[in-house]
Amino acid sequence: xxxxxxxxxxxxxxxxxDTKTLLILLGMPxxxxxxxxxxxTTEVKxxxxxxxxxxxxxxxxxxxNELNASRYFDLVAALHTYQDIExxxxxxxxxxxxxxxxxxxxxxxxxxxxxxxxxxxxxxxxVATTLTGYATTIIMDYQKRVTHDRKLPHTIxxxxxxxxxxxxxxxxxxxxxxxxxxxxxxxxMMTAITVVREKETGTMExxxxxxxxxxxxxxxxxxxxxxxxxxxxISILLLSVFVLDVPIRGSLILLLSESILFTITCLSFGxxxxxxxxxxxxxxxxxxxxxxxxxxxxxxFLFPIENMPMVLQVVSNIVxxxxxxxxxxxxxxxGLPLITVWKETFILTGMTVxxxxxxxxxxxxxxx
Amino acid sequence: MDTEKIIITEKxxxxxxxxxxxxxxSFFVNKGEIFGFLGANGAGKxxxxxxxxxxxxxxxxxxxxxxxxxxxxxxxxxxxxxxxSQKFSLYEDLTVKENIRFYGGIYGKSNIFIKEKAALLLHxxxxxxxxxKLVGDLPLGWKQKxxxxxxxxxxxxxxxxxxxxxxxxxxTRREFWNMIYEASERGITIFVTTxxxxxxxxxxxxxxxxxxxxxxxxxxxxxxSTYTATTMDDVFLQLARKAQRSELG
Numbered sequence: 122x123x124x125x126x127x128x129x130x131x132x133x134x135x136x137x138x139d140t141k142t143l144l145i146l147l148g149m150p151x152x153x154x155x156x157x158x159x160x161x162t163t164e165v166k167x168x169x170x171x172x173x174x175x176x177x178x179x180x181x182x183x184x185x186n187e188l189n190a191s192r193y194f195d196l197v198a199a200l201h202t203y204q205d206i207e208x209x210x211x212x213x214x215x216x217x218x219x220x221x222x223x224x225x226x227x228x229x230x231x232x233x234x235x236x237x238x239x240x241x242x243x244x245x246x247x248v249a250t251t252l253t254g255y256a257t258t259i260i261m262d263y264q265k266r267v268t269h270d271r272k273l274p275h276t277i278x279x280x281x282x283x284x285x286x287x288x289x290x291x292x293x294x295x296x297x298x299x300x301x302x303x304x305x306x307x308x309x310m311m312t313a314i315t316v317v318r319e320k321e322t323g324t325m326e327x328x329x330x331x332x333x334x335x336x337x338x339x340x341x342x343x344x345x346x347x348x349x350x351x352x353x354x355i356s357i358l359l360l361s362v363f364v365l366d367v368p369i370r371g372s373l374i375l376l377l378s379e380s381i382l383f384t385i386t387c388l389s390f391g392x393x394x395x396x397x398x399x400x401x402x403x404x405x406x407x408x409x410x411x412x413x414x415x416x417x418x419x420x421x422f423l424f425p426i427e428n429m430p431m432v433l434q435v436v437s438n439i440v441x442x443x444x445x446x447x448x449x450x451x452x453x454x455x456g457l458p459l460i461t462v463w464k465e466t467f468i469l470t471g472m473t474v475x476x477x478x479x480x481x482x483x484x485x486x487x488x489x
Numbered sequence: 490m491d492t493e494k495i496i497i498t499e500k501x502x503x504x505x506x507x508x509x510x511x512x513x514x515s516f517f518v519n520k521g522e523i524f525g526f527l528g529a530n531g532a533g534k535x536x537x538x539x540x541x542x543x544x545x546x547x548x549x550x551x552x553x554x555x556x557x558x559x560x561x562x563x564x565x566x567x568x569x570x571x572x573x574s575q576k577f578s579l580y581e582d583l584t585v586k587e588n589i590r591f592y593g594g595i596y597g598k599s600n601i602f603i604k605e606k607a608a609l610l611l612h613x614x615x616x617x618x619x620x621x622k623l624v625g626d627l628p629l630g631w632k633q634k635x636x637x638x639x640x641x642x643x644x645x646x647x648x649x650x651x652x653x654x655x656x657x658x659x660x661t662r663r664e665f666w667n668m669i670y671e672a673s674e675r676g677i678t679i680f681v682t683t684x685x686x687x688x689x690x691x692x693x694x695x696x697x698x699x700x701x702x703x704x705x706x707x708x709x710x711x712x713x714s715t716y717t718a719t720t721m722d723d724v725f726l727q728l729a730r731k732a733q734r735s736e737l738g
Contacts, residue, residue, distance in 0.1 A: 127594025131583070138582045138623075323576025327640075330542045330572040330649075332564060333595045 124333050128341035135315070136345050146311070150303045150353045151360065157295040158365045165251045170217040171198040171209055176225035184237075184263050188219070193255045210242055217241045217252045229267070285370075285455050296361040297449035298422030300380065301442040303353050304387050305416045310408035311346050312391030317404045320395075335484055343388045350384045351377075370456025379452065379462070382469055383445040389476035390441070396483035416442040444469050495520045495647050495678045496541065501550035503536050510536040512701035513550060518680060518694075520646075523673050525692030526682040529729050533701040534682040535575070535651060541680070542572050542649055555646050568596075571640040571648035571677075575655065579636050581625030585616055588624055589639060596643035610638050630661030634668060641672055648672070650681040654688065666691050686722040695721070697728050704728045 136143055170188065174181050189196040197215055200206060209215050220238035222228075228235040239256050243249040286293045316339070319325040328338055354377065361367040369376060390412060398404045417423060419433065420442035426434055437443050444465040451457045451465075459466070496518035503511040511533045518524045528534045539545040541554060543563040552559045554566045579588045586607065593603035611617045614634055624632060633653060641648050650669075654662045666688065673679055681692070689695050689709060696706040705712055705728055709721055718724045 124595050124597055127591055130594075131580070131587070131591045134583055134587055135580070322581075323574050323578050324580060326544060326574045326576075327572060327578040328595070329544055330567060330570065331592075331595050332567040332597070 125337050125341055128333070128337065129344050132315070132341055132345045136349075146307055146349055147352065147356070149306070150299065150357050153299050153303065154296070154357055154360045154365070157299055158292050158361075165248055165255070166192055167195050168193060168217065168248075168252055169197045169215045170194050170219065170252075170256075171200050171205075171215040172196065173200040173203070173206065173218060173220045175223040176221045178224075178226040180226035180229060180267075181221045184221075184260060185219070187263060188256060188259055191255070191259060193252070206240060215242075216248065217256065219256065290367070292361070292365045292367050293454050294422065294450070296357065296365065296367050297446050297453060298420070300354060300357050300449060301383065301420060301422065301445050302413075302416060303357065304350055304380070304384050304445075305412055305442060307350050307353060308346050308384055308387030309391040309394070309412050310405060312343055312388050313394040313398070313404040313408055314401050315342055315346075316392065316395035317398055317401050320399055321401060336481065339392055339481075339484065343392070346388060346391075347381075347384055350387075351381070354380045354384075367454070369453050371452035371458065375459055376449065376452045379445070379448045379466065379469075382466070382473065383441065383448075386441045386445075386469055386473040386476065389473055389480060393476050393480035393483065396480050415440045419443060420446045422446055441469060441472050444472075493520050494518065495555055496524075496552070496680065498541075498552040499550055501537070501540060501552050502548050503533075503540055503545065504548040509701050511540070511547075514698075514701075514703050515550075516696055516703060516706055518647075518678060520678055521673065521676060522693045523669060523679040523681065523691065525689050525695040526680065526698065527684065527686075527689055527695055527725060528682075528698035529684065529732060532698040532732070534698055537698070538649055538651055538680070538682055542570065543567060569646045571643065571645040573636055573640040573648070573650045573653055575651045577632055577636060579624045579632065579639060582623060584621050584623055585611070585627070585635065586620045588635070589642065592639045592642055598643060606642060610642070614638060630657055630664075633657055633661065634665060637665065637668055637672075641677055645677065647678040647680065650679065652682055652684070654683065654685065662688070686720065686725055689721040689725075697725060699728055699732050704731070 172181075172185055174185070185196065188194045194217075198205075198209060200209065200218070206218055206220075209218070218240040220240065222236060222238075225235050225237075237260060239253050241249040241253050316325075319328065329335065358369065358376075362369060391408070394404055394407050394411075398407060415436075419426070419429075419437040419440045421437070422442070426437050426443070429437065448462045448465045448469075451462050494517045496516075498517070499515050500513040501511060501515070502509065502513050514537060526534050526538065536545065540547045541552065541559065543559065543566055547559070555569045557563075557565045557569075559566065580591070583591065589607045589610065590603055593606070598606075611620050614631070616631065616635065619627060619631075624635070627635070637650070637653060640650070654665055657665065662685075669679055669681070669691075681688075683689065692709065694706065694708050695712060696703050697712075698704065705715075705724070707715070712724050713719065713721065716724045716727050718727065
């Protein structure tokens with residue numbers, strides 16, 4: 122035990138002495154949360170739009186006012202001819218244009234139907250889809266109000282309720298994603314690098330000649346990063362609750378224990394990498410391409426797994442972050458208990474055990 | 490069991506695929522000796538030493554260190570030996586004191602032992618002022634001396650030194666060998682590999698490895714008269730010319 126404590130102390134000294142890296146390790150989650158929370162938002166606000174109104178009656182005016190009044194749109198120009206449309210898109214002054222045909226209101230009143238054309242700049246398809254969606258909703262709202270005056274024979278009213286995230290905030294899905302990314306980065310990459318560094322400098326040999334058991338060497342390396350990760354988890358959670366207003370609906374203890382489980386998975390992954398490589402560059406390369414990218418792409422955090430081709434869906438099953446991401450979303454955002462995430466928890470535990478066994482076995486055979 | 494012999498090997502062999510790095514070497518090292526292990530690069534010195542330290546498993550043959558079997562009693566061997574590797578093996582980002590404390594700690598020494606021994610050691614090395622400096626900031630000669638002191642900090646019976654004076658200036662090498670003599674007088678057996686032939690003259694007995702085999706083993710005096718040479722350098726060149734292997738590093 123005394124050996125182990127000397128070891129852990131030494132690891133802490135390494136980390137504390139390298140203040141730059143420590144600052145990065147502790148600052149990165151804060152920076153990422155801020156970036157994802159405020160800058161990289163998929164919500165579309167104050168988008169510029171123009172109108173080409175051939176009708177200019179009370180109805181079109183009301184619709185335009187309503188669009189302009191919503192927080193999604195800002196009216197920038199009133200156009201006069203079709204040629205203006207091309208011109209305004211070229212200049213990039215507007216993202217969407219609404220075209221009303223002549224006699225819009227009278228058509229609506231007399232024939233019970235009137236077309237509106239929405240033209241969007243689809244060079245950014247996601248924004249275009251979102252904008253046309255918002256615009257359509259606003260126009261439909263107007264129509265509802267108009268038709269309420271007269272009873273229609275058959276109407277279906279859809280009533281949509283966005284459960285768990287009624288305001289459709291992007292941060293709700295970013296926070297769990299950022300947690301899994303940070304843990305992957307800190308635990309996997311840093312553990313791999315710190316073990317390989319000892320191989321590079323030659324100190325690993327001296328340790329192996331000493332009476333310390335290899336497993337203690339390895340565990341001692343993991344302890345400081347486990348602690349740093351816990352600090353990171355707590356700082357991310359505090360930021361999300363108090364700065365981004367993302368609530369923790371489920372049990373905090375469950376969330377923390379699942380996070381520690383995932384941390385251990387990542388640490389084991391790092392140890393496995395360290396037994397497979399002999400240089401820090403290689404360790405970093407494997408951590409980034411082999412783990413960080415799949416975590417980003419296949420965990421469901423950036424792209425929904427359901428939309429992926431079958432092959433990638435299958436591959437995503439072996440990405441630990443996928444399971445952790447689901448757990449955090451379920452516990453944190455939906456407030457579900459352990460019983461609903463037992464499958465994910467079980468898979469993560471299995472992965473951890475497998476990775477730990479593999480790295481220990483590898484570590485021993487490398488010595489022979 | 491002959492307790493006077495601290496290392497005994499019998500046909501110790503290490504094969505890597507179809508390459509025989511160490512070919513059935515048999516020798517012994519007496520307690521208290523300074524045993525020199527010589528050979529060109531690729532002759533198999535480091536591989537042989539790594540097997541004796543427990544860093545590498547032999548393919549065949551037998552060996553005991555301090556009476557313990559190298560296959561089954563590695564844990565006991567580890568407590569009784571010290572090791573200084575070719576590469577500098579202290580932590581450059583830790584201070585002199587922290588390095589000493591760490592190595593004392595992993596050998597399970599008590600805090601009092603570590604404190605007293607560290608003070609003594611720093612005094613001997615005249616490093617008292619540098620105790621709180623980072624090891625990375627010390628000149629190479631001092632680093633090597635410190636590394637040796639750390640390797641024998643836990644008072645092992647036997648210490649393995651793998652080319653300890655590589656890249657060190659002649660004056661420091663001389664000082665380093667004085668430290669080796671001091672350790673030897675305290676009863677620590679020294680097993681040292683080198684390719685500086687003048688250092689071979691300092692050893693009690695010398696084994697010369699060529700192509701994985703021990704070609705000659707005796708005191709420097711006897712070796713010189715056997716090969717009618719004036720220096721160990723001549724002895725070595727006569728033997729090394731027989732080598733079939735190219736340099737393997």
